[in-house]
Amino acid sequence: MKSKEKKVSEKNFIPRVLSLLVFVLSFIPGYCQSGNIELSGDSQIGVSTERFKRYDRFLKDEISNGRIPGAVSFVMRKDEIIHNEAFGFSDISNKSPMDIDNIFFIQSMTKPIISAGIMMLYEEGHFLLTDPVSKYLEGFKALRVIKDMEEGIDGESEPWEGEITIAQLLTHTAGFSHGLGASKYDQQLRAELFEKEYANIEEKVSHFLTIPLANEPATQWRYSAATDVLSVLIEKFSGMSTERFLTERIFVPLGMDDTGYNLPKSKFKRIVQLHTYNQENKLTKSDFQPSPNDNKVFTGVNGLFSTTSDYMKFCQMLFNGGEFQGKRLLSGKTVELMAMNHLRNMEIAPGRGFGLGFGVVEDVTQSGIVGLKGQFYWGGAFCTYFLIDPEEELISILMTQVWPYSEYYANKMRQFVYQAIDD
Numbered sequence: 001m002k003s004k005e006k007k008v009s010e011k012n013f014i015p016r017v018l019s020l021l022v023f024v025l026s027f028i029p030g031y032c033q034s035g036n037i038e039l040s041g042d043s044q045i046g047v048s049t050e051r052f053k054r055y056d057r058f059l060k061d062e063i064s065n066g067r068i069p070g071a072v073s074f075v076m077r078k079d080e081i082i083h084n085e086a087f088g089f090s091d092i093s094n095k096s097p098m099d100i101d102n103i104f105f106i107q108s109m110t111k112p113i114i115s116a117g118i119m120m121l122y123e124e125g126h127f128l129l130t131d132p133v134s135k136y137l138e139g140f141k142a143l144r145v146i147k148d149m150e151e152g153i154d155g156e157s158e159p160w161e162g163e164i165t166i167a168q169l170l171t172h173t174a175g176f177s178h179g180l181g182a183s184k185y186d187q188q189l190r191a192e193l194f195e196k197e198y199a200n201i202e203e204k205v206s207h208f209l210t211i212p213l214a215n216e217p218a219t220q221w222r223y224s225a226a227t228d229v230l231s232v233l234i235e236k237f238s239g240m241s242t243e244r245f246l247t248e249r250i251f252v253p254l255g256m257d258d259t260g261y262n263l264p265k266s267k268f269k270r271i272v273q274l275h276t277y278n279q280e281n282k283l284t285k286s287d288f289q290p291s292p293n294d295n296k297v298f299t300g301v302n303g304l305f306s307t308t309s310d311y312m313k314f315c316q317m318l319f320n321g322g323e324f325q326g327k328r329l330l331s332g333k334t335v336e337l338m339a340m341n342h343l344r345n346m347e348i349a350p351g352r353g354f355g356l357g358f359g360v361v362e363d364v365t366q367s368g369i370v371g372l373k374g375q376f377y378w379g380g381a382f383c384t385y386f387l388i389d390p391e392e393e394l395i396s397i398l399m400t401q402v403w404p405y406s407e408y409y410a411n412k413m414r415q416f417v418y419q420a421i422d423d
Contacts, residue, residue, distance in 0.1 A: 045078040046423025052083060055416035063088035066283045068383070068409075069275045070098035071400040074308040075417055076316070078393045083417075084308075090401075091273040093285040101309065103258055103271045104399045105290040107302040107380030111227045113314060114300040115170055115357025117246055118230045119334055126237040129170075129356075132163035133229065136236060139209035140164055145175065146212040149185035153192070157212035164217050166233070169226040170356040171342045175213035176224035178301070185214065193225055198297050201231045201242065221346045221354060227300030234300075242298035253327045254317060256310040261303050263292040271305070272401040274382060286403060302381070308397045311386060315395045319388050339376045339390070369411055370418045377410070385410040392421065 055073070062068050070088025075081070086098040122129065127136070134140035143164070144157040160175075168174040179190030189211060198204040205228050214222055231242045238245045243261050251259050258267065274286040292305060313324060318339075322330030341353030341360045348354050351366030361367055361375040377387035383406060384399040398413040 045080045045082060046421055047077055047082045048420050048422040051420040051422065052416075055083070055413075055420070056085065056087075058412060058416060059087045068400045068402050069283065070272070071398060072098060072100055072102060072104075072308045073413075074100075074312050074397045076312065076395045077421075082420075090271075091285060092275060092283065093273070098272070099270070101258070101270060101307055103263065103267060103305050103307055104384055104401055105271075105274065105302075105380075105382055106304050106306050106311070106384045106399070107382050109306070109311065109378060109380040109384050109386065110302050110304040111300065112318075112357045112378055113246065113250065113304065114227050114230050114234070114242070115338065116314075116318070116330065117234050117242075117250060118166075118170070119330060119338060119356065120249060121234065121237045123331060123334055124237075127166055127233075129167040130165055133166060133169065133233075134163060136233060137205075137229070139206055143175075143209070144212040145216055146185055146214060149181075149183040149214060152184040153188045153211045155185070155212075160213065160216060162217060166230075167342065167356070168217055169229050171354050172221055172224045172226055173218055173343070173346070174224065174226050174229075175215050175217040175219075176208075176222070176226045177214035178223045178225050180223065189214075193301075200296060201228060201235070201298050201300075204297055204299070205229055205232045221343055221348050223348075225301050229300070231298055231300035235298075242300070250314070250329065251310075253329060254310075254313045254324055256306070256313055259304060259306040259310045261295045261298055261305075263305055265293070268292060272399075274401050274403060276403045283402075308399055311397055311399075312395065315386055315388055315397065319390065319393075319395055339374070339388075370414050379405070379407070379410055381405045383409055385413055387414065392418075394421075 059071050063070060068088070069092045070086070070090055072086045073083050075083035084100060086100045086102070088098050090096045090098045090102050143160045145160045147156045147158060164174045177186055177189055179186045179193050192207065192211065198207070208225060208228065234242045234245050247260060250256070271292055274289055275283055276286040278284045295303065317324040317329055318335055321332030322328055322335045338356040339360060340355055341362050342355055343353045348359055350368070351361065351363035353360045353362045355376060358376045358378040361369065361371055361373055364371060364373060371389055372391045374391055375387055375389040379385040381403065383402045386397045388395050396413055396417045398409060400409065
C-alpha cells in the first residue's frame with residue numbers, strides 16, 4: 001500500500017450567470033459538466049489528455065444512443081485528479097442534467113465499506129478472523145445445507161456440523177447465496193432477502209439463518225448476503241447501530257458528507273433516478289426508486305447512497321494504507337491483508353480472486369481485463385464501479401444508475417482509463 005495522501009479538490013460550482021446556459025445544454029444528448037480539471041502536455045502524472053478524450057466520447061455516445069441516462073467519472077493518479085466529469089442526465093424523464101455532486105444508490109459498493117468497518121473492530125480486538133461466528137451469534141449453531149437448489153428453500157436439506165468463520169463471511173465462502181441465480185432456491189431466497197420487510201438488520205439475519213445454506217462452507221466462492229451478518233456483528237461489537245457506527249467512525253472522519261442509509265430532504269433533488277429498459281429495450285425511468293429516508297434495516301449487502309467524490313475519499317483511505325488527510329482508520333497491514341487474495345483453489349472468475357471485501361486481480365492474462373496484478377475493485381447492482389491499482393497509483397470510479405447490472409461499463413472504464421496512461 002502506498003503511504004501517500006491524496007486530496008480531493010473542492011467542488012467546482014457553476015457560476016450563477018451560466019445557469020441558463022447549463023439548462024439549455026442539458027437538453028443536448030451527451031452534455032458534459034466538467035470539474036474543470038486540465039492536464040498540461042508535460043504533466044508529471046503520466047496521463048495523456050488527448051487519449052483521455054476517448055473516454056469522454058464513449059460515455060457521450062452511450063448516452064446519445066440511449067444506453068445509459070448519464071454518468072459521473074472520477075479518476076485520480078499520483079496525487080492528482082485527472083478526470084472529474086458529469087455526463088448526460090440524472091433523470092431522462094425531465095432531462096435534468098447530471099452534476100458531479102449527484103447522489104447515487106451504490107448497492108453492493110456498500111459491502112467494501114462494511115468490510116472496512118468490521119476490520120476496524122478487528123483491530124480493536126473484538127474478535128479473530130478465525131473465530132467461529134457461532135461464538136457471537138446463536139443462530140450459527142444449527143445450520144443446514146440444501147441438497148438440491150432446484151427444489152427451493154424448503155427442499156430436502158441436511159445438517160452441517162462445522163463452523164463458519166468471520167473470515168468466510170468476508171470472502172463469500174461461508175455457503176450463503178445472494179439469490180442472484182436462476183434456481184428455484186435463488187429465486188425464493190431473493191424474495192426473502194429483498195421483498196420482505198424487517199424491523200432491523202438483526203431480525204433480517206435471524207430469518208436468513210433459518211434458510212438452508214446453498215453449499216457447504218469453504219468449498220466454493222459464492223457471492224452472498226453474508227455481509228448482512230457482518231452488519232449484525234458491527235452492531236454487537238460496537239454497541240451502536242451500523243448506521244451510527246459508519247457515520248461516526250468512517251463518514252465523518254473522511255468527510256463523506258453525502259453518504260448514508262438515509263438522506264436529509266434537502267439532498268433529495270441531487271439523487272440520480274434509477275433507470276431500466278422497457279419491453280422495446282428502450283431506456284426509461286424505473287417505476288421503482290430506492291427510498292432515501294426512513295430506512296431502519298442497515299444492511300451490509302446494500303443500502304448506502306453516496307457520491308463519486310465521497311467514495312473517492314473512501315478509496316483514497318484504502319490506497320493510502322488506511323489513512324486519509326491525517327486521520328487513520330486502519331493499519332496499513334490490515335489494508336494489505338484485505339487486498340490479498342484469500343481464496344484457495346477457488347476463483348470468482350478466471351484470474352480473479354477475492355480479498356476481505358472486494359475482488360482482486362490475480363492473473364491479468366487469465367482475467368481478460370486490463371490492469372496489473374493486485375488491482376482490487378467492486379461494483380453495485382445499479383452499475384456503479386470502482387477500482388484501486390496500487391502499482392499504477394490509480395483510483396477510478398464510474399457511476400450511472402441503470403438496472404439490470406452489467407460488468408460491461410466496469411470493463412470499459414478500465415479500457416479507457418488504462419489506455420490513457422503514457423509513462
